[in-house]
Amino acid sequence: MNHDAYPDNYIRGILNSVKSIAMVGASPVNVRPSYFAFKYLAQRGYDMIPINPGHVGKDLLGKPFVASLSDIGRPVDMIDIFRNSSHIMPVVEEALTLDPLPKVIWMQLGARDDAAAAKAESVGIKVVMNRCPKIEYGRLSSEISWMGVNSRTLSSKRAPAPTQGMRLSLNRMSVGGGDTAASDRAAKNKTEQS
Amino acid sequence: MSDRPPGFSTLAVHAGAQPDPTTGARATPIYQTTSFVFNDADHAASLFGLQAFGNIYTRIGNPTNAVLEERVAALEGGTAALAVASGHAAQVVILQQLLQPGDEFIAARKLYGGSINQFTHAFKSFGWNVVWADPDDISSFERAVTPRTKAIFIESIANPAGSITDIEAISTVARKAGVPLIVDNTLASPYLIRPIDHGADIVVHSLTKFLGGHGNSLGGIIVDAGTFDWSTGGKYPMLSEPRPEYHGIRLQETFGNFAFAIACRVLGLRDLGPALSPFNAFMILTGIETLPLRMQKHCENAKAVAEFLAGHPAVASVSYAGLPSDKYNQLARKYAPKGAGAVFTFSLKGGYDAGVNLVSKLQLFSHLANVGDTRSLVIHPASTTHSQLDDAAKVKSGAGPDVVRLSIGIEDKEDLIADLEQALGA
Numbered sequence: 257m258n259h260d261a262y263p264d265n266y267i268r269g270i271l272n273s274v275k276s277i278a279m280v281g282a283s284p285v286n287v288r289p290s291y292f293a294f295k296y297l298a299q300r301g302y303d304m305i306p307i308n309p310g311h312v313g314k315d316l317l318g319k320p321f322v323a324s325l326s327d328i329g330r331p332v333d334m335i336d337i338f339r340n341s342s343h344i345m346p347v348v349e350e351a352l353t354l355d356p357l358p359k360v361i362w363m364q365l366g367a368r369d370d371a372a373a374a375k376a377e378s379v380g381i382k383v384v385m386n387r388c389p390k391i392e393y394g395r396l397s398s399e400i401s402w403m404g405v406n407s408r409t410l411s412s413k414r415a416p417a418p419t420q421g422m423r424l425s426l427n428r429m430s431v432g433g434g435d436t437a438a439s440d441r442a443a444k445n446k447t448e449q450s
Numbered sequence: 451m452s453d454r455p456p457g458f459s460t461l462a463v464h465a466g467a468q469p470d471p472t473t474g475a476r477a478t479p480i481y482q483t484t485s486f487v488f489n490d491a492d493h494a495a496s497l498f499g500l501q502a503f504g505n506i507y508t509r510i511g512n513p514t515n516a517v518l519e520e521r522v523a524a525l526e527g528g529t530a531a532l533a534v535a536s537g538h539a540a541q542v543v544i545l546q547q548l549l550q551p552g553d554e555f556i557a558a559r560k561l562y563g564g565s566i567n568q569f570t571h572a573f574k575s576f577g578w579n580v581v582w583a584d585p586d587d588i589s590s591f592e593r594a595v596t597p598r599t600k601a602i603f604i605e606s607i608a609n610p611a612g613s614i615t616d617i618e619a620i621s622t623v624a625r626k627a628g629v630p631l632i633v634d635n636t637l638a639s640p641y642l643i644r645p646i647d648h649g650a651d652i653v654v655h656s657l658t659k660f661l662g663g664h665g666n667s668l669g670g671i672i673v674d675a676g677t678f679d680w681s682t683g684g685k686y687p688m689l690s691e692p693r694p695e696y697h698g699i700r701l702q703e704t705f706g707n708f709a710f711a712i713a714c715r716v717l718g719l720r721d722l723g724p725a726l727s728p729f730n731a732f733m734i735l736t737g738i739e740t741l742p743l744r745m746q747k748h749c750e751n752a753k754a755v756a757e758f759l760a761g762h763p764a765v766a767s768v769s770y771a772g773l774p775s776d777k778y779n780q781l782a783r784k785y786a787p788k789g790a791g792a793v794f795t796f797s798l799k800g801g802y803d804a805g806v807n808l809v810s811k812l813q814l815f816s817h818l819a820n821v822g823d824t825r826s827l828v829i830h831p832a833s834t835t836h837s838q839l840d841d842a843a844k845v846k847s848g849a850g851p852d853v854v855r856l857s858i859g860i861e862d863k864e865d866l867i868a869d870l871e872q873a874l875g876a
């Protein structure tokens with residue numbers, strides 16, 4: 257996979273197929289990006305599992321915190337990692353010990369570890385880096401458009417008015433890639449410099 | 451689903467809009483409402499905390515305005531946009547995110563006279579200090595950079611003389627200085643020039659001009675290119691630091707490559723308040739649907755009128771970048787190959803008095819202070835739009851006393867030429 261620019265079909269395929277998501281680094285603090293994403297994905301019907309050893313015994317929006325990936329005790333489709341790039345590798349290594357393996361490993365906006373990605377991809381796991389699943393879901397469904405965000409999708413179909421807890425269709429026509437050409441270029445330059 | 455990315459004209463008609471979910475209305479409805487009901491207390495809290503997508507209050511966002519925002523973001527190739535009440539309001543909102551009192555920004559000397567005023571006087575009272583540079587001398591931008599510089603501001607096609615700015619060269623200076631390049635793309639519109647393709651980090655428009663295009667609605671818009679890294683060195687605390695207005699959210703970390711557009715919305719528009727009326731947004735959206743057709747006709751007519759004037763014995767000189775002999779023709783070929791726009795100036799051998807005489811005799815051209823209308827417009831900048839400048843600054847910005855500015859409309863070009871001929875002739 258080219259991790260500088262994801263085609264919409266790749267992201268759409270992931271968000272349309274995964275059902276359970278374990279979020280590593282999920283925070284109970286309601287201004288943290290992980291909290292935003294956890295709450296939104298739960299409302300859109302994903303089976304969310306918060307992973308954070310510091311909060312075991314408590315729950316996040318009704319879902320009990322789990323200490324580590326190995327402690328989940330049931331298969332998960334996707335692991336969403338809310339950690340800095342430097343903390344990605346051990347999480348991926350732990351994910352690779354799970355049986356069955358997760359289908360997708362997703363690293364949050366700002367997080368990228370190409371070596372960890374290559375390791376996961378070598379055993380057939382799909383990887384997304386430096387993206388937010390909430391933003392991507394909002395974009396492909398065009399729900400994010402209320403904020404003036406360029407969804408880079410079009411549709412001449414009438415969509416149902418979104419209600420709470422409803423899954424939205426992500427199958428709109430794509431205008432370009434997963435990101436604009438200019439912002440992709442800027443992200444690539446940044447990766448090369450660091 | 452086809453893999454072919456849609457072209458500019460398709461985006462001009464479709465981007466951001468889809469049939470209304472509740473009624474099926476195909477034209478974008480005018481959501482003429484101040485406020486939107488919440489589902490319950492948790493939904494309200496999620497919206498106020500920026501955790502959920504949705505509408506709260508029209509000063510922060512409105513579904514009609516959102517269609518306009520997404521459409522212009524798509525046409526410019528940006529990640530997101532924010533529409534506000536006017537072009538000038540957009541400029542205030544942008545710089546509020548970037549500058550603290552005592553900071554500086556560099557601006558091209560060739561700008562709309564109102565922007566020169568806003569930067570020189572209004573912004574001075576906020577402690578934002580403008581440093582002028584000459585867009586015809588790139589090194590003047592390099593020399594103007596100091597540790598307090600937070601942004602560079604230029605026009606792609608500059609008002610009033612229609613000169614073309616070397617966006618790429620200035621973007622190189624901005625990148626080296628570690629500051630964003632802001633490009634006012636009002637006179638070009640994204641149909642003629644897409645500044646983001648040439649290195650702009652932020653694009654701003656007066657929607658009042660070619661985008662709305664019919665001289666009936668004020669509006670402004672800010673487009674985030676998604677290209678600038680706001681996190682470096684704590685230079686842009688509105689984007690990189692925890693915001694007390696939102697219980698400690700860091701906007702860049704949360705919103706990634708559209709954080710600047712969000713900052714403009716939730717820290718700028720929300721708190722300064724220059725909201726665009728949804729009715730104006732509807733009028734401007736309708737205008738944008740025909741932007742490609744109108745710009746073609748504007749440019750074709752402008753070129754014909756400029757050629758006519760260049761050959762007229764009463765005319766001393768014509769400044770239109772679309773003429774092969776023009777100083778800016780090379781830059782026009784590079785940046786605006788589809789046409790050099792429709793706003794330009796010319797000067798009369800008879801000086802100031804001949805200019806006043808011409809304006810009074812024109813029958814089709816309207817004498818007024820606007821550009822980018824379907825109608826052809828004329829004005830004498832030295833006594834109007836640029837009147838606040840001293841004589842030397844007037845000449846430097848291309849608005850000397852003998853200069854007349856035209857904004858060519860989409861009428862039949864033969865009629866425009868005939869009108870100018872009769873007014874120049876007698």
Ligand SMILES: Cc1ncc(COP(=O)(O)O)c(C=O)c1O
Nearest residue numbers: 536537538562609636656658669
């Ligand atoms: C190039 C340019 N920028 C900005 C503006 C200001 O826009 P508004 O009048 O919508 O505030 C104008 C208006 O003439 C303009 O020509």
